[in-house]
Amino acid sequence: MNRRTPSLHPGLMTDMYHPDSAYVSWRSGQNGMTTFDLYTRKAPFGGAYLLVAGIEAAIEFAQSFRYTDDELKFLAHIRDYDTAFLDELAGLRFTGDILAMPEGSIAFPHEPILRVTAPFREALLLEAGLLQAVGLSTLIATKASRIVYAAEQGHPRRIAEFAFRRAQEPMTVARAAYIGGCSSTSLLNAAYEYRLPATGTVPHALIEMYPTELEAFEAIAEAYNRYTLLLDTYDVRRAILTAIEVGLRSQETLGHTLAAVRLDSGDLVADTIYVREQLDKAGLHSVRILASGDLDEWKIQEILQAGAAIDSFGVGTALGSGAGSVERQVEGGSLGTVYKEAWYVDELGTEYPKIKIAGAKSTWPGKKEIYRHPNWEEDVIQLAHEPRPDSYHRLLKPIMRNGDVVPGSLPPLSEIRELAQYNLNLLPEHYRQLTVESPYPVRFSEGIQSLRKQAFDMVGGANLNKDNLI
Numbered sequence: 001m002n003r004r005t006p007s008l009h010p011g012l013m014t015d016m017y018h019p020d021s022a023y024v025s026w027r028s029g030q031n032g033m034t035t036f037d038l039y040t041r042k043a044p045f046g047g048a049y050l051l052v053a054g055i056e057a058a059i060e061f062a063q064s065f066r067y068t069d070d071e072l073k074f075l076a077h078i079r080d081y082d083t084a085f086l087d088e089l090a091g092l093r094f095t096g097d098i099l100a101m102p103e104g105s106i107a108f109p110h111e112p113i114l115r116v117t118a119p120f121r122e123a124l125l126l127e128a129g130l131l132q133a134v135g136l137s138t139l140i141a142t143k144a145s146r147i148v149y150a151a152e153q154g155h156p157r158r159i160a161e162f163a164f165r166r167a168q169e170p171m172t173v174a175r176a177a178y179i180g181g182c183s184s185t186s187l188l189n190a191a192y193e194y195r196l197p198a199t200g201t202v203p204h205a206l207i208e209m210y211p212t213e214l215e216a217f218e219a220i221a222e223a224y225n226r227y228t229l230l231l232d233t234y235d236v237r238r239a240i241l242t243a244i245e246v247g248l249r250s251q252e253t254l255g256h257t258l259a260a261v262r263l264d265s266g267d268l269v270a271d272t273i274y275v276r277e278q279l280d281k282a283g284l285h286s287v288r289i290l291a292s293g294d295l296d297e298w299k300i301q302e303i304l305q306a307g308a309a310i311d312s313f314g315v316g317t318a319l320g321s322g323a324g325s326v327e328r329q330v331e332g333g334s335l336g337t338v339y340k341e342a343w344y345v346d347e348l349g350t351e352y353p354k355i356k357i358a359g360a361k362s363t364w365p366g367k368k369e370i371y372r373h374p375n376w377e378e379d380v381i382q383l384a385h386e387p388r389p390d391s392y393h394r395l396l397k398p399i400m401r402n403g404d405v406v407p408g409s410l411p412p413l414s415e416i417r418e419l420a421q422y423n424l425n426l427l428p429e430h431y432r433q434l435t436v437e438s439p440y441p442v443r444f445s446e447g448i449q450s451l452r453k454q455a456f457d458m459v460g461g462a463n464l465n466k467d468n469l470i
Contacts, residue, residue, distance in 0.1 A: 011067035011089070012074070013129045019075060019089075022121040026085045031120045033096075035343035035367050038114035038130055039107075041360070044142055044322070045297075046330045048431040048440050051145045051420055052105040052113055053176045054137025056410050059399055061129040062094045094122050098400040101370075102411075103137075104179060104419030105395060106427055108379060108440045111370050113138070113337075115396060120344070127339045135337040136169060137176040139322040143297075143332075144180025145424055147315055149432055150297035153304045158183040158312040160199045162292060163320025164190075173320045175413065179420050186314075194413055201262050201290070207233040214242050221250035221258070228260040228290065236263060236271045244282045260311075262290040269308045276309035288312060297434055298325055343367050353455035365455045366448055370395040376428050382445035 025031055043049055067075075067089045076086060096118020107113050113134055116123050144159070151157040161177040164170045164187040174190030184197040191198035202220060207230060210216035220227050229246070231239040240261065247258030261279075263271055272289050279287050291303075292314035300313060317323065324332025340363045341354045353365030367384040371392035380389055388394065399409045411419075424432070431440050 009068070009071055010061060010064040010129070011071050011092075011125075013061065013065075013132075014125055015128050018125050018127060019081075020079070022089075022125055023079075023081055023085055025121050025124070026088065027082070030346075032344055032346040033117060034120040034123050034341060034345075035115060035117045036123050036127070036339050037112040037342050037363075037368065038116070038134060038337060038339045039112050040109055040135075040335055040337045042109050042336065043439070044139055044335055045146060045324060045332060046328070046435045047142070047146060047433070048108070048436040049142070049427060050107045050109075050113075050138050050335075051141040051180055051424070052101045052107050052134075052138055053103050053141035053179050053416075053420075054134040054172075055100050055103045055114070055399065057133040057137065057172070058100075058114065058130045059098065059405060059410060061133055062098065062126055062400060063403075063405070065094055065126060065129070066092065092122065092125070093403060094118060094126065094400075095403040096122055096400070097398070097402065099396040100399045101395050102397055102409075102419065103416045104423060106423045107138075107395075108442050110364075110442055111379060111381060112368055112396065115368065117343075117367070131337050131339055135335040136172055136322075137179075138337075139335040140173050140176035140319065141180040141420070143319055143322050144177040144182050145420070146297045146434060147295075147300065147313075147319060148181035149424075150301040150434060151304070151313055153301070157310065160290075160312065160314040161185045161187075161319060162200075162314040162316035163187075164316075166317045167320030168322070170320070177319055178413065179417050181417075181421060181424070182315075182319075183312075201228040201260075202230055204230065204233045204264075206230075213239055214246070217242055217246040218250075221246050221256055222254065224256065226257045226259040228262055229258065230262050230264065231275065232263050232265050232271075236266055237274055240275045240278050244278060244284065247284060247287070248282065258284065258287050260288040260290050262292065262314075264291075264293040268293075268303050268310070269306045272309040273307060290314060292316070294318070296323065296325065298328060301434065352458070353451050355452060355455040355459070357456065357459070364444065364448055364452055366451050368396075368448070376426065376431075376440075378441040378443055380443050380445055381448060383447045383451065386445055386447045 072086045099115040101107055101113050148159050151159055159182045161182040163173050167173040170187055171190055174185040174187050175194055178196055184199040185191055186200045188198055207216040217229050229243045243261055250256040268291050275289055288311035289309055290312050291310045295313055295315050296318035322332055324330040342365050344352045344354055355365045356363045368381055369384050371380045371389050371394055374391050398406045
């Protein structure tokens with residue numbers, strides 16, 4: 001039996017409870033204009049910030065959301081929905097507005113990355129797809145930015161993304177990692193689609209194929225004008241002497257240049273110091289040393305602080321999976337984005353602030369804006385109708401209006417990366433650290449705090465425990 005790649009069905013990219021809830025909404029005639037906020041309650045990896053990515057994928061999902069006849073037949077098969085409800089789904093398209101922080105923005109916990117306003121059923125059905133698009137990309141972009149930061153240590157070092165074989169979603173990872181500052185990808189499909197630099201060396205299997213390491217190195221040197229040799233197949237300290245021999249001879253006889261050597265295992269501190277010494281003794285000062293092998297931001301920082309002589313890194317598993325650190329008790333693997341109703345306008349035009357009351361998971365009502373102090377002293381989350389604080393910058397930008405993409409709101413990837421690096425450079429140094437002592441200050445305005453109390457009273461605050469509203 002032949003396997004096939006599953007097709008993408010935007011209308012079915014929901015959890016089961018989304019069409020179920022939409023059906024209840026349809027039966028009760030409740031479909032007023034609703035505002036949802038997409039945000040996260042904490043920054044990932046023990047850091048202070050999030051690097052926003054995935055907005056383009058989120059918008060593409062919203063644009064493409066619809067149901068085909070076959071998909072509606074499938075829904076009718078698994079649930080006893082009224083046929084009139086299925087008829088409505090047949091014509092459903094997203095007609096609302098989306099405001100978002102542009103990709104490459106810096107966000108902090110509790111700040112809406114996306115603000116969606118649409119008829120209730122439209123906004124609800126988009127929930128899971130929007131969360132997946134923004135959550136994964138932002139997780140990976142943030143991870144990449146941390147790895148790049150750890151590698152710099154006062155000296156620019158390139159990070160190559162090697163995540164394909166273990167990535168959650170390889171194409172998403174390659175794109176988000178590039179936004180986060182990675183200089184290249186090993187995945188050719190991503191390099192082709194996104195016009196990214198593609199890099200790679202050779203596997204141990206190629207070295208092992210030849211009777212001796214010398215013959216393997218000579219074959220590589222003969223094949224390419226500029227080449228990289230892998231040193232840790234057998235013995236690094238013996239291999240570097242062989243690499244130097246081949247490098248000097250190929251330069252003399254062929255004009256081919258040994259550009260770099262790579263280590264993928266072993267004692268990266270001691271071995272790279274030794275390798276650097278041998279290269280310099282041979283006059284090969286321009287040969288770079290690359291390191292890879294189960295690296296993350298903490299390991300990179302640790303080995304560089306210990307004096308490792310490394311010019312660039314290849315990072316795969318930790319980046320592709322957005323991993324945390326078991327040793328450091330740091331969570332990873334997902335961002336924990338949420339999508340919460342904040343405002344509702346019924347068919348008569350009556351407006352209602354909406355909240356969930358659940359301690360630290362309690363939500364904030366109202367249509368919100370976010371403003372940032374020009375010197376990054378604080379961010380303010382406030383109601384949309386409240387006046388902008390003097391000289392503060394507005395962070396949410398219109399992306400979709402009445403279901404259509406706002407012209408110029410989805411820039412090319414090169415501009416997104418440029419914006420990301422610009423914002424990361426502006427972020428105060430103590431908030432870029434791998435672990436932060438105190439979070440970036442995010443303040444809720446008096447107006448939004450007052451509205452929250454009003455919403456609490458509207459849902460029966462007299463009978464509820466106010467301590468649950470944090």
